Every structure is written in structure tokens, then in C-alpha cells.
Amino acid sequence: MVIGGGQNAEHEVSLASAAAISRALRSSGHTTSEITIGRDGLWRHHQTPLGSSVISSMAEALAVVDQADVVFPAVHGPRGEDGALAALCELAQTPVAGSGLRAGAVGMDKWTTKLVAEAVGIPTAPGCLIRADEAPDVEFDTAVVVKPASAGSSYGVTLARDAAELRQAVRTAARYDQRILIEELVHGREIDVAVLREADGSRWAPPPLEIHTNGLFDTATKYDGSARFSVPAELGSRDRAALIDAALSMFDALGCSGVTRIDFFLTGAGPVLNEVNTMPGMTAESQVPRMFAAAGVTYADLVSRLVAGASCPGLPAR
CATH class of the missing domain: 3.30.1490.20 (ATP-grasp fold, A domain)
Known part of the structure; x- marks a missing residue:
């Protein structure tokens, strides 16, 4: 089951991610079911409204979730990526393709993420x-x-x-x-690193990606096509190793699962953490799939690997 939408500013971005994920899973032979969380908090199953109030809608949605082998929560931002959906699935004892409650909640909070980074020796902006x-x-x-x-x-x-x-x-x-x-303000190259935890528990990072833009990489720049991405980023072996080591350290310190995008500024003194995304944009054109494509992992293969690695804390995988 793929869940998209959500009650935050990233609603439309999430719908695009969820639609792309569903298409890719079906192309790989998975049977998918789609749920959309509206801006009003009402849940819809294949566009059919579930319930007439937020609580009744969620109750009916849980009955649908109960039929799923795995839930892929493609809701970015608050009330989704922040661990809210992962917590709901954990209570329902349904495996999730992605990070759990703790990693989602800490990773979503930029201030708390800074404290974790500093505790494991990764610099952040003052x-x-x-x-x-x-x-x-x-x-x-x-x-x-x-x-x-x-x-x-x-x-x-x-x-x-x-x-x-x-x-x-x-x-x-x-x-x-x-x-x-x-x-x-940190002056440096903007470099993204993705980390994937496979079904066997191993985790690895594909080639990093560099963001090229004139000025701040803000919301408008992200979606108006003016930003340019280069992957693999042109990096020396020392800088590449430092970025990947820092990304793996953050992934482990937060207790992430599935795939996580970790954003850095590369300065003369080394990597400086910008932020962590435990449910990053997941269309085929998004940064994370671009990085895995550079490692020879297709978009369909990537989302299938996320489903294969789905887990529910304290429960065996279905």
C-alpha cells in the first residue's frame, strides 16, 4: 500500500512521489493499493472517501491498511515523514518501507538533528x-x-x-x-548523499550529487527547473570519503531505515551538515533516484528494494 498526500505544504510533492512509486512497483510485479490523505485530514482509497470525519476516516483506512503486506508512506513533511505514519503502522503491526517513528521524528526536527550531528562529531552551521x-x-x-x-x-x-x-x-x-x-550562512558546495539499508541490514551510499544554483536553494528554485544537478559530483577521493562517512554516521545515529537523503555543504574544512530527509522526494527525477541510477540501480529496482527491506520494530518481516 502506498500512502500519499498529507496535511502540509508538501501535499502536491507527495502525490507525485506516491504516484511514481506505485507505477514503479506495478512495473516490477507488485500488487499495489493507493491511499491519499487529503489536506482536510480525510483519507481516500483509490479516490473513494473513507468516513465522513477525520477519526472515522482514519478508522476505515486502518481496515484497508490491515490488508497490506507492506505500507510505503510517501508523505513528506509533518504528519508523515516525521514518524506519524510509521507510528500508526507500528501500532497496526504492519511493516513500513522506510524509517520508523524515532528516526522520522528526530530527522524532521532540524534543531534536534543538529544536536545529534554535533554529538557524533559532524559540524553544523552555528x-x-x-x-x-x-x-x-x-x-x-x-x-x-x-x-x-x-x-x-x-x-x-x-x-x-x-x-x-x-x-x-x-x-x-x-x-x-x-x-x-x-x-x-555557510559558503560551500551543496552536496547530497543518499544512504540505503538493504533487506540484509547492510547500508551503502551511491555517488553523491551536487546542486548548482544561483543563490539560495529555496522552494522556488527546487521546482522551477532553474537548479542543475550533477551526479556523480566531481569530488576528490578524500572529500567523497568524508561526505559518505558523515552520511553513514548520521544514518546510524538517527537509526534510519529504508532510504535517507542527507544534505551537506562541502567547505574547505570538510562537510557541514545541512539537514536530513528520511522520506525524500521519490519521483524518478528526484535527487535520490538520480544518485542510485548513477550506481546502476534503476528507479523500479530502488523502490522494490525499499519494499523488500520493510520492517516493523519487534516483528518479523512478512
Whole structure:
């Protein structure tokens, strides 16, 4: 069963991921069933509404989930990627293709992710966490990046160069989360690394990908076609090893499963962690499938491997 949609700003992105995943699984011989979570919180099975209220809809959806061997939760962002769907499936004792509750919740929270990274020796941008109703107290020796603590697809992310821009940036971020992260701007190459845990428990990373863009890689740049990706990224052996080692360390520290995209800035001093995506964009054109394609793993093979590696903590795989 593939679940898409969701109640957050990434609803449309999730629908695209879910549709692509379903097509790829069917092309590999899997029988798929699709559930969509509407922006209103109502669940739909193959476009048929389930229930008339959020609770009754979820109850009817669980009866459908009970028929699934594996759930592929392709919902990005809050109430999906943050572990909410993984927790529901764990309570239902249904294996999930992807990370569980703990990894999803910690990975979705950018501030908590920074604390984990620093604990395992991976640098992050100097920054602070504020509430939306607090006046930001930031010295402007450098520009800062303001972002919601828990959101995806760069929604609410703004560059601020002075106090007036900072106040506006905080208001923008507050549309998505009341906890707001302010970080110093890091100058470096933007490099993504994907990590996959296979069914046998081994995990590995395909060739990293570099993002080329003029300015901040924000939501508009992600989806308007102006950004360019190169994979494999042109890296020396030392930088490549450092990036992959850092990605594997974060994957393990968070307890991730399935596939995770870990974003870095590559500076003269080495990798600096940007953020972690435990349910990254999963159309064939998204960064993660591009990286695996560079390693000879087709899109259909990748999603099949995710299903084969699906698990439910404390339960044997079905």
C-alpha cells in the first residue's frame, strides 16, 4: 500500500512521489493499493472517501491498511515523514518501507538533528532556536538563513542580511512552524548523499550529487527547473570519503531505515551538515533516484528494494 498526500505544504510533492512509486512497483510485479490523505485530514482509497470525519476516516483506512503486506508512506513533511505514519503502522503491526517513528521524528526536527550531528562529531552551521513570538537577538557579522525547525522542501526558508529582513524571515518561517532555526550562512558546495539499508541490514551510499544554483536553494528554485544537478559530483577521493562517512554516521545515529537523503555543504574544512530527509522526494527525477541510477540501480529496482527491506520494530518481516 502506498500512502500519499498529507496535511502540509508538501501535499502536491507527495502525490507525485506516491504516484511514481506505485507505477514503479506495478512495473516490477507488485500488487499495489493507493491511499491519499487529503489536506482536510480525510483519507481516500483509490479516490473513494473513507468516513465522513477525520477519526472515522482514519478508522476505515486502518481496515484497508490491515490488508497490506507492506505500507510505503510517501508523505513528506509533518504528519508523515516525521514518524506519524510509521507510528500508526507500528501500532497496526504492519511493516513500513522506510524509517520508523524515532528516526522520522528526530530527522524532521532540524534543531534536534543538529544536536545529534554535533554529538557524533559532524559540524553544523552555528545557529540558535527561537519561538515565533520571540524577538530574534542576532549579531549580523554574516548573513543568516532562517527556516522552520520542522518543514520540508525548503518551505519558509529565507536569507536575511539585516534586522529588517530577519524580522520578515521569522514571520515567513512562522507560517510553517512556531519553532524557528536561525543559522549563519555557510559558503560551500551543496552536496547530497543518499544512504540505503538493504533487506540484509547492510547500508551503502551511491555517488553523491551536487546542486548548482544561483543563490539560495529555496522552494522556488527546487521546482522551477532553474537548479542543475550533477551526479556523480566531481569530488576528490578524500572529500567523497568524508561526505559518505558523515552520511553513514548520521544514518546510524538517527537509526534510519529504508532510504535517507542527507544534505551537506562541502567547505574547505570538510562537510557541514545541512539537514536530513528520511522520506525524500521519490519521483524518478528526484535527487535520490538520480544518485542510485548513477550506481546502476534503476528507479523500479530502488523502490522494490525499499519494499523488500520493510520492517516493523519487534516483528518479523512478512
